[in-house]
Amino acid sequence: MNVEKTTYSKPDSIMYVADQKVTIPVMISNTGVTAGSDGKKIVPAGTVLGGALADVSAGAVAASTATGEGAVPAEGILMNDVDVTDGPAMGALLVQGVVDATKLPAAVNAYQRGGMPGIVFVGTHS
Secondary structure (H helix, E strand, O other): OOOOOOOOOOOOOOEOOOOOEEEEEEEEOOOOOOOOOOOOOEEOOOOEEEOOOOOOOOOEEEOOOOOOOOOOOOOEEEOOOEEOOOOOEEEEEEEEEEEEHHHOOOOOOHHHHHOOOOEEEEOOOO
16 A cells, blocks of 8 residues: 655744734735735735724724824734735734744834734844
């Protein structure tokens, strides 16, 4: 009998401590998301999002990096890539946990961190 072994790769996690986290399901908006060369609109894991808790019908969008008119305060971090090519889609928003900052797609500044008191960042984004 011939048995084939299949290996599945696990995507890199943004978590520093994987088993201690609180996430909530949120709608991820496709507003402001630019399609890549493949035509897909992907919001990457680790994106700082806001607007999901204040107005659940509007959907989460990228959080602002500074205060000002129209600023969207940070509420959490997207746990996994979300494809919004065909419109808004569901995703998991991390609101409490320990995150590996080196695995985020962009640095999280002090203004954004202030909106996410339940999230601890370990490491420095380059």
